[in-house]
Amino acid sequence: MKSIPVSTTINGDACEFLCAPDETLLDALRNRLGLTGAKEGCGTGDCGACSVTLNGRLVCSCLVLGVEAEGAEITTIEGMADGDELHPLQRHFIDHAALQCGVCTPGILVAAKALLEKNPEPSDEEVRYWLAGNLCRCTGYDKIIRAVQAAAAEMRGA
């Protein structure tokens, strides 16, 4: 299969890579660009561990072809912290012990950030529905919801 050159923007930086036409964006991020924050859980869009944003929309990168990134703007978990300064969501996930094994965490953080950009003051129910496509097999979700709400409160300046 012929490799295709792709020019894209990832976390604000211009970026070029070569990928096979049937290669997923997730595989391109992980295997070609060294951005291993997005994880492959199911590979079929059910678990959300590979969540990134594509042109501002939350998507599963396992359900996007690498070649579709041409001309697009992508953000990944690697772009979330500001240097050594963690994003409030990242800090509150640690403070609330909202993770155990950590495989789902990058996807949940990316998804939660997308939620709070759209809705800075969600109800618990809204958080749960928004994150329904992010599976966690460790925490039982309660701590995740509490961490998202604590981060949301901080980000609102409450």
Added chain:
Amino acid sequence: MRYLAATTAREAAEALAAEAGVTRVLAGGTDVLVQMKAGLVEPDLVVDIKKIPGIATITPEAGGFRIGAAVANAVLGEHEGVRALWPGVVEGANLIGSTQVQGRCTMAGNLCNASPAGDAAPGLVAANAVARIAGPEGERDCPVADIPAGPGKTTLKKGEVITSILLPARPARASDAYLRFIPRTEMDIAVASAAVSLELDADGTVKAARVVLGAVAPTVVVAEDAGRTLVGTKLDEATLAKMAKACEAVCKPIDDKRGTVAFRTKTAGTLAKRAALIAYARAGGAK
């Protein structure tokens, strides 16, 4: 596999028509990529339609809205105008998958995937929506009801691709609703579903009704008799019971791990009753 990002509908249609092997159209990819991953399909050519100008836009047309084939359902759900005119269509489309899937999946894709349980299809059929199809020989319009041919099969011919779906204009005092049954609260596939679209007279009497059922036959089913039952009524209990029976009469479901024939049949009628009442209230009908 070759990948082509077509820049016109004609280019897409001609490339699909010229390819001798297996082809797939790529819009949101939430079905195609899953099928590729599972090894259910190994396309020789994938044609991405998202670079076609206008294909990801919602345009007012003749009092209704033309929804581009690459409009993600999340985008559709944020469109006040479409939500106000066809709330049942939008709520069906927005039930598909997770937030992540909503960011990519499309109504045209749901139609072309042709699952009998697709959540976008019943609302579109109830709305008498019309698909615009580009093909090697030009463009044609086709009622969405005529697109699904059976599980995973459509009536689209080789080289044809849906480019948009027209949700028509509707009079004042008209609305629609969609309900599905799943054993959990989200992220599941309909065991049975119902879409109801109603037009009311000034006094709240039903003037026109269309009842469409999902997941109870190889394709979505228009329950013609059920719709007729509602006309001339204000959805009293006896009418609704009769309508539910008419729904049950057109169900030809399968038994599987998600539901039995008996359960699916009864549930479809019950959902149609509830959806009719929601559509009635939305259309301004007072009980």
